[in-house]
Amino acid sequence: MDRYERILALHRSLKTARYPVPIKGLMEELACSRATLYRDIAFLRDALGAPIESEGEGSIRYDQKEAERFELPGLWLNSDELHALLAAHQLLDRTGQGVLSSALAPLKGRIESLLAQQAGGKRWPVERVRVIASGVRRRDELAFRLVASAVLERRTLAFDYLARSTNERTHRTVSPQRLTHYKDNWYLDAWDHDREGLRSFSVDRIQHAKLLDGTARDLPDAELNQHLASSYGIFSGTPKGIATIVFSAKAARWVADEHWHSKQEGRFLPDGRYELKLPYSHAKELLMDVLRYGADAEVVAPEALRQQARTLLQLALSSYER
Template structure:
């Protein structure tokens, strides 16, 4: 064995552990590189001596690195603080303490004059926070670890549609934060397909650390989520067409609502808003939020759902026609 071969193997070991932390043990590396256990142990000893990796329950992960101090301009420091504060407020318990600690370190590293400028500027910028559904930070952390290590998970899930708990076995593919809540994207063995699970509705869970599932090589979390309007990314893509009145047309046209959106301007000032999504049923409440200034043209089932909701609202308020405002 040459020094070049050993150095190349050390780099490859680091790359493997970086991509899949806490998933490789000495036996796995021995089989991967087709060398003896003694050779792998010598490599590990070198990497540990360099402070690059650490071992926990026989598995290897990267050691925490202490980064060299850096400098920020006032706009950069303000941007970091605003972004951190905003995300901490939205993400809830998952990153709240971690972000607070990171922001304190940034504040301590700033020169006094810049720190004073940032504090003054921050007090003059308000970022509104949406309502965030509460959940267990421990559930989030356990699921994140299971996702990285490819461990299957058993959960008791309270479905909003069924209004009753069900026991599921899932293979976690990723986590996403949308519309004020954290969701797990996972393959559900009960439903035989990829589903999303709100973390606040997981009432019990157990990570099966003794097993590992095969993560699908053709699955990309962001690409999968981009197919749907919000979270329902399964099913066949459907084109949705909504006409918006002139009063809201410019606001709709100026927003980025979906990667597939197309805007068609009409002579009367209205627009046709087109998107191609899976799970178009999720668009119902979005369309309703614009009241009579939005009209679904396609598909027919979504148009019927909006009409049914409008009829029920009229019945609830006891009006058959629009009341005259004094």
């Protein structure tokens, strides 16, 4: 830990402490000698104006009245925070010239300014932090802006929707609930007034969007979470069952570290394979993720889901038997 991070950690320890902090404990926390710690305390107090006061022998604290008002001057970030800021910069940079680029440009500029302050005049090689998109679909910037405005301004929205699965075009009037980013693509969770139910719409399939004057109907968070977050994937709903998938010992090293669902249950089997259980509503997306593991994944239950996986694999095999 360098001096910069020690001083930041020291400040945060004193800022959050309810009681005097022992010098010995600070030495252990900051991994430094007593002499180094006292130099840092002196710099924090004398150069930065921290309201440090001694509490008997061997402990210090911030003055209780001044602690709430005192903050370190300028920008102070530890290594993890700095790395997160670099990643955020790359995420913004990835928007390119399309959706959100103009709206986020000031924020991207502000992050660059913060990074410059943190570097003390040096330039951070931000190009060495990479965020690679996968499966990003083309989006209409105007449609995205209207959808986002409807969500934030709580207004009803009308649009034509071209369903990807059927290529059928329908007209929808909805009360937007949430704008969701999932697997590098955007979805609108909304109450469909004509169908009287919650639906999820892929924003890239929304056309001719129009903000209406009506106030959007707000649904309780509990209802939204139950319907939209209770089962696997973006195409969620009331779970139809619990899927059980067994992965080979080779794939287990990856799957065991993956987050598939907030209510998933996983365990290693005695032979090194990995068993994953999770709720699902619609089988299509779940099977797409399972089948990408090929022969290293087996759908065990329920039987109907197992048969669907078998059918998909047989259809794929038939394409190679011509």
